Amino acid sequence: MSQSAITGTPAPVAGVVQRGQRSAGERIGEAVERSWRPFALLLGCFAVWWAISAAELIEPYLVPSPGATLDVMAEKSGYIMEHSWVTTYETLLGFVIAVAVGVLAAVVMVYSSTVEKTLYPVLLFAQVVPKIAIAPLFVVWLGFGIGPKILIAVLIAFFPVVISMVTGLKAVDPEMIQLSQTMGASPLQTFVKIRFPASFPHLFSGLKVAVTLAVTGAVVGEFVGANEGLGYVILQANGNLDTPMLFAGLLVMSLIGVVLFVLVEVAEKLLLPWHASRRGDPVTTTY
CATH class of the missing domain: 1.20.5 (Single alpha-helices involved in coiled-coils or other helix-helix interfaces)
Incomplete structure (x- = not known):
């Protein structure tokens, strides 16, 4: 032996x-x-x-110094933090809704060519329409509450989720599908055990794009009509020519996007240890 x-x-x-x-x-x-x-x-x-x-x-009222910007962030940290939490909440809620609806729409589109041919052009049309142009309509329809901000975040983050999920579901090796059918697996079992897990690498690529776009969507909604949030802070600072506060709002907004991106990437590493890009002990051929 x-x-x-x-x-x-x-x-x-x-x-x-x-x-x-x-x-x-x-x-x-x-x-x-x-x-x-x-x-x-x-x-x-x-x-x-x-x-x-x-x-x-450049004149300080156009571009403030880093020291002036950091001083404002320190002096008004409570004010900035309060509005940052509002934007973060709107971003996360919009992102979660976009992921749930986007994944469901992608699954239906993959399993029904009729739905795909009908829905795909509509999604493309909705994506190319500038959200800042239709944001005032959402304010008129939904008021000045949190609804328009979340809706814009959903619309901006929805498209990358759908496209990446459709690509992932279609990228599954056909031989794996045939093998599961040969072994007597039902369509639901094939989807749960093979298709859905195999789509994760593509899905997470779309999620990392979508989560950063969701921040932009929430802030765009706050630009149009809001009395709280980083978009409101930036808009007020711009109107008052308070460039240090404006730059502070932009920096915090960017930081929120980076942190959410990193969180999605950490989730990807935890859920996809089997993927080639996540293997800790790679195999090297010597041929």
Whole structure:
């Protein structure tokens, strides 16, 4: 009996080198390697911003200095945080609704060519219509409450979810579908066990786009008619020529989008450890 059979470890395959599990230090090193370039770029942008403001190449009422912007964020942190929570809530609610409706619509479109041919042109038309142009209509129909903001966030985030989910469901290997049918699996079992999990890589690509667009949608809705939220803060600051507050609102808005993007990416890593892009111990061929 071979040693691999006794120990329960898989036998080595000729021409294939299996790398061992990475240590914590190696993972930290890889995280640092991936992160230092974006941080260096951000620091470079802030350095250019500071240099322009320090040299007074642009008037302060047009572009405030980083120090003035950070001072406003510190002095009015409570005010900014209060409105940030409103925008975050609208974004998350709109994103969740867009995901639920988008996934359901994609499933129906994949399993019904008639629905796909009927619905797809309508979705495309709705996507190309500028949301800022129809946002006032939502305010007229739904009032100045939270409804118009959520609706705009849903409309903006909906299209990437549908397209990515349809692509993922159609990208399943036909041989896997035939194999499941040969083994007697019902259409529901095939969908739950094969099609739906296999669509996750495409779906998460769309979710990362959709969650950032949902932030934009919520803020656009606040631009049109609101008395709270980051869109309201930015609009008020613009009207008062308060550029430090305006820049502070833009920075916080961008930060919300980045944090939500990272959360979706973390969820992707947790749910898709089997995907090729998420494997911790890759296999390298030597042929």
